[in-house]
Amino acid sequence: MSSTTIKKLPARFNGIVMPLLLSIFMTCIVSCISTLKSLGFEHFQFMLWLSAWGLSWLIAFPSLLLALPIVKKITALLVTQAT
DSSP, X not given: OOOOOOOOOOGGGHHHHHHHHHHHXXXXXXXXXXXXXXXXXXXXXXXXXXXXXXXXXXXXXXXXXXXXXXXXXXXXXXXXXXX
């Protein structure tokens, strides 16, 4: 029986990988809903949605990288730490 080992990135990349994945999922969903709302189901075009998603991701990912430290500090002010 062979075991497959998945290689993982070092923990120091967590601050980039988490916003990367979050921005991909978030912009994918939001741009799809926005495109459907604008065009309706009958006029929805995959390439239009893909274009909207790409542009929104290009803005969202750097925005998350900049906002995340600020949001963490605000969250720490509002939420008690687990003990």
